[in-house]
Amino acid sequence: MHAEPEPNLERINLTNLVTECLAESIADFEEKNLAVHIEETVPVFACADKEMVIRIIQNLIRNCVAHSDGDIEVQIWTTQNAVISFRNHVKNASELDVNWIFERFYTANKAKSRTTGLGLSIVRFLAEQLGGSTSASIEDGFLKIKVELPDANADCNPAAFED
Structure with missing residues (x-):
C-alpha cells in the first residue's frame, strides 16, 4: 500500500483550467462529431491542487467523448463551492445507474460490457481528496x-494568495 500524495492546495482559476482542457481536446471532439457548449461566466476560483483538477477535467472530457451521442454542455459556477458540470446525451440512458457510475469498472450494459472504466472513480477519488464531492443524474x-470543489474563499494555503 502506498501513501496518497498530499494535495498542493492553491487558488486556481477553474474557468481557465476547464477552458484550456477543452481546447486541448478539440481533435477528440471533432473526431466524434461532438460540439461543446460552455456557458460564459465570471471566473470561478477554487482552492485545490491544480494537477488533480486537470486530471478530473480530463477524465470528465474522456467520459463525454466515449459515451456522448450528442453535444456536450459545460457549466462552471459558484455556490458555497466551486462547481463544474458536464452534461451530455447518452444512448440507452435507462441502462445507466447513477448510484454506481463512480464505482471502479462499473458497466452499464453487462451484455456488451461497456465499462466506464476507472475515469469516473478517479474523478470521485480526487474530488474527495480535495475536500469536494461528485454527483450524477439522468x-x-x-x-x-x-x-464540487472548495471555493477559493475557503481556508486555502495563504502563500498561494501572495503576489
Missing part, C-alpha cells in the same frame, strides 16, 4: 456529472 436522456 434526465430526459442526458447524463449530468457535477464536481
